[in-house]
Amino acid sequence: MRPLIILCTLVTVLVSIASPAAAQPREVVIGVIYPLSGPAALTGLENKVVNEIARDVANGDVDIPLPFYQRLKGMPGLKGAKVRLIFADHQGKPEVGQAEAERLVTQEKVHALYGSWHSSVTATVSQVAERYGIPHVNGQSSSPGLTKRGFKWFFRTSPHDEHFTQAMFDFFRDFQKKRGISLKSVAITNEDTLFGSDSAKVQRELAKKYGYEIALDMQYRARATSLQAEVQRLKAANADIWLPTSYHTDAILFVRHSKELDYNPKMIMAQNAGHMAPDFVSAVGKDAEGTMSRAPFNTDLVDRRPAAKAIATLYQQRHGKDFYDNPARSVTGMFTLLDAINRAGSTDPEAIRKALVATNIPGDQLVMTWDGIKFDETGQNVHVKGIIIQLQGLKWHTVYPFELATKDVLYPIPAWKDRK
Amino acid sequence: MGCVYALVAAGLSLIFGLMELVNFAHGEFLMLAMYVAFFAWSLGGLDPVIGAPVAAAVLGAVGWLTYHGLIRRVLAAPMLAQIFATFGLGVFLRNGAQFAFGVDFLTVQDPWLAGRLSLGGLFLGLPQVGASLVALAAFLALYLFLSRSETGLALTATAQDRQAASLMGIDTQRMFALGWVIGGACVGVAGALLATFFYIYPDVGGPFALLAYVTVALGGFGNVPGTLAAGVVVGLVEALAGLLIPPAFKYSVVFALYLAVVLWRPQGLFGRF
Numbered sequence: 001m002r003p004l005i006i007l008c009t010l011v012t013v014l015v016s017i018a019s020p021a022a023a024q025p026r027e028v029v030i031g032v033i034y035p036l037s038g039p040a041a042l043t044g045l046e047n048k049v050v051n052e053i054a055r056d057v058a059n060g061d062v063d064i065p066l067p068f069y070q071r072l073k074g075m076p077g078l079k080g081a082k083v084r085l086i087f088a089d090h091q092g093k094p095e096v097g098q099a100e101a102e103r104l105v106t107q108e109k110v111h112a113l114y115g116s117w118h119s120s121v122t123a124t125v126s127q128v129a130e131r132y133g134i135p136h137v138n139g140q141s142s143s144p145g146l147t148k149r150g151f152k153w154f155f156r157t158s159p160h161d162e163h164f165t166q167a168m169f170d171f172f173r174d175f176q177k178k179r180g181i182s183l184k185s186v187a188i189t190n191e192d193t194l195f196g197s198d199s200a201k202v203q204r205e206l207a208k209k210y211g212y213e214i215a216l217d218m219q220y221r222a223r224a225t226s227l228q229a230e231v232q233r234l235k236a237a238n239a240d241i242w243l244p245t246s247y248h249t250d251a252i253l254f255v256r257h258s259k260e261l262d263y264n265p266k267m268i269m270a271q272n273a274g275h276m277a278p279d280f281v282s283a284v285g286k287d288a289e290g291t292m293s294r295a296p297f298n299t300d301l302v303d304r305r306p307a308a309k310a311i312a313t314l315y316q317q318r319h320g321k322d323f324y325d326n327p328a329r330s331v332t333g334m335f336t337l338l339d340a341i342n343r344a345g346s347t348d349p350e351a352i353r354k355a356l357v358a359t360n361i362p363g364d365q366l367v368m369t370w371d372g373i374k375f376d377e378t379g380q381n382v383h384v385k386g387i388i389i390q391l392q393g394l395k396w397h398t399v400y401p402f403e404l405a406t407k408d409v410l411y412p413i414p415a416w417k418d419r420k
Numbered sequence: 421m422g423c424v425y426a427l428v429a430a431g432l433s434l435i436f437g438l439m440e441l442v443n444f445a446h447g448e449f450l451m452l453a454m455y456v457a458f459f460a461w462s463l464g465g466l467d468p469v470i471g472a473p474v475a476a477a478v479l480g481a482v483g484w485l486t487y488h489g490l491i492r493r494v495l496a497a498p499m500l501a502q503i504f505a506t507f508g509l510g511v512f513l514r515n516g517a518q519f520a521f522g523v524d525f526l527t528v529q530d531p532w533l534a535g536r537l538s539l540g541g542l543f544l545g546l547p548q549v550g551a552s553l554v555a556l557a558a559f560l561a562l563y564l565f566l567s568r569s570e571t572g573l574a575l576t577a578t579a580q581d582r583q584a585a586s587l588m589g590i591d592t593q594r595m596f597a598l599g600w601v602i603g604g605a606c607v608g609v610a611g612a613l614l615a616t617f618f619y620i621y622p623d624v625g626g627p628f629a630l631l632a633y634v635t636v637a638l639g640g641f642g643n644v645p646g647t648l649a650a651g652v653v654v655g656l657v658e659a660l661a662g663l664l665i666p667p668a669f670k671y672s673v674v675f676a677l678y679l680a681v682v683l684w685r686p687q688g689l690f691g692r693f
Contacts, residue, residue, distance in 0.1 A: 037515070037518055037523070037622075037623075038623055039621070039623055041518070041523035041621075042523050042524060042525070045523060192668045218666065218667060219666055219667065219668040220662075220666075220667040220668050221667070221668055221670075221671065223626070223627050224627065224667075224670075224671075225421065225425075225627045225628055225631065225658075226421050226658065226659070227667075228421075228545070228548075228659065228662070229658075229659050229660075229661075229662025229663045229667055229670065230662060230667045232662075232663060233662075233663065233667070248525060249525075249619060252525065252527070252619045253618075253619075256617055257545065260544075260545030260546070260547070260548075260617075261545065262538075277525075279524050279525040282524075282525075282527075283525050283526075283527040283619055284527070285529070
């Protein structure tokens with residue numbers, strides 16, 4: 001019996017050594033980690049739809065007639081290897097994201113990671129990626145700290161809150177000049193995870209830098225059952241500008257409580273996220289009229305970018321909703337990753353990483369109205385640009401930069417008693 | 421809000437008092453109630469205030485089904501099995517809801533209870549005031565039922581001493597089922613009331629359930645009027661804490677209060693055991 005066992009073991013070992021190393025991989029596997037359940041599931045689902053569109057372009061099932069996407073089509077760099085996306089749900093929890101990332105890397109053997117929307121989850125997922133030496137591309141998390149950790153394997157295509165908040169304060173400055181008014185005080189409210197805290201930090205710094213008085217600086221829990229006390233504080237502070245950084249659930253509650261408690265901010269400048277979700281408008285409708293937000297992209301700019309138009313149509317077909325900033329960012333990041341893998345010509349992590357570092361995509365090929373995609377040594381895309389949008393008539397309109405604006409700024413936001 | 425927390429907790433308290441079993445799916449019952457109220461509004465045009473009895477009836481049925489389908493079989497099982505049973509039910513309901521209804525946030529538009537009440541300089545949201553009034557009415561009804569009607573008294577008797585009650589000829593199984601039906605009905609009304617001003621999605625039950633457990637423990641397991649008092653306390657503490665300290669910590673005050681009561685008086689403020 002024993003010699004037989006030894007023989008079998010020997011044969012198995014020899015066979016595994018002798019089998020050809022995967023010189024040309026048959027498929028590219030990317031682990032995509034998003035919130036597919038929990039309060040932000042809406043966003044996760046949108047990202048899934050749009051990432052699948054990107055995958056179909058890479059696999060040659062969908063055609064976008066622009067040089068950048070034509071280059072990607074069928075993944076010629078990898079001799080036609082198919083792209084496969086494995087979606088994982090992090091439920092909005094950093095520890096689940098971390099566990100899923102570990103599983104994807106060690107068991108599913110993904111070649112790259114993509115995700116995860118929540119800055120707090122992106123932080124832990126990228127730690128896993130850094131540890132295992134797997135490239136992690138992020139298209140949407142905006143906490144500035146993510147690219148300040150000296151990570152080699154983390155790349156972010158979209159702006160972070162320092163860019164965005166700077167755009168906000170540039171807007172305040174230019175708007176005051178344009179209208180000849182003076183805005184002196186700000187109220188900063190933020191939900192208490194990484195996204196909110198980092199955003200508030202930048203807002204505080206810039207407010208001080210530009211000489212605004214901080215009338216209120218308030219942190220709160222996004223999943224509270226009631227935000228009335230918080231709105232009462234806002235009312236008492238009575239700042240000229242309200243700067244909320246919220247996720248979906250708290251954004252909705254804030255508007256409702258503001259109406260109930262008769263809080264009338266003259267200007268609301270949100271940090272995207274919850275305020276941008278499609279359900280925000282359908283939930284609170286005209287009560288949110290006049291709310292402004294920073295954004296990397298807006299639906300009314302679709303006509304300025306041919307790629308945006310093409311993808312927006314597909315998105316509308318597959319998901320039944322309007323293409324907007326969130327899926328736009330997600331798909332841009334995914335295309336960047338796919339393009340890098342294609343240029344690397346291999347699924348070796350180091351090759352992909354080098355290709356990512358060498359990325360230089362011209363702005364007109366993108367969905368976004370940015371100047372392009374090029375990463376600096378921290379992994380941050382330096383060609384980003386933020387815009388300011390405002391909710392008017394139940395639709396978001398670009399209002400800044402004034403050259404790109406499709407509508408004039410509505411100011412001040414009419415008080416509750418003056419609204420119909 | 422305290423009255424709403426109390427109503428959610430009332431059902432929980434009743435169930436525990438009857439059979440010493442914590443319903444970990446209570447948050448999900450609340451979520452189902454909110455969905456029922458929403459669909460009554462979107463499909464039947466019934467404002468949630470009118471939809472409340474509908475939600476109560478549906479959730480009462482859900483409670484009855486849960487009892488006969490699940491709880492009856494685990495009554496004799498070790499406590500851990502009971503916990504897992506209701507916890508598992510909660511997970512199943514939450515994900516089932518996501519599967520059936522999707523993850524969109526749903527809201528009832530233009531409910532009857534909208535706007536605000538201004539008393540002097542004090543603004544009170546009308547939906548919350550309405551919810552409190554209805555919750556108080558529901559509590560009164562529950563209290564009268566438990567203390568005046570024969571079935572209610574039988575229920576209380578079963579809660580106090582199961583064996584003595586069955587010796588007196590009270591059918592324990594029916595009482596248990598009734599407890600679940602009433603518990604479900606309470607949470608049904610609470611859910612419908614919440615639907616007038618809160619967003620609805622599969623995970624909405626979580627924070628409310630947590631506060632409900634605190635409320636029940638604070639008021640005393642099995643003591644229904646105690647639950648009302650405790651609920652009001654929790655609501656007030658939450659609101660005041662939000663005003664006086666950074667709101668991110670307001671729940672820690674609530675939980676700190678709970679810890680203090682549990683350490684000093686484990687049976688809750690009005691508990692019996």
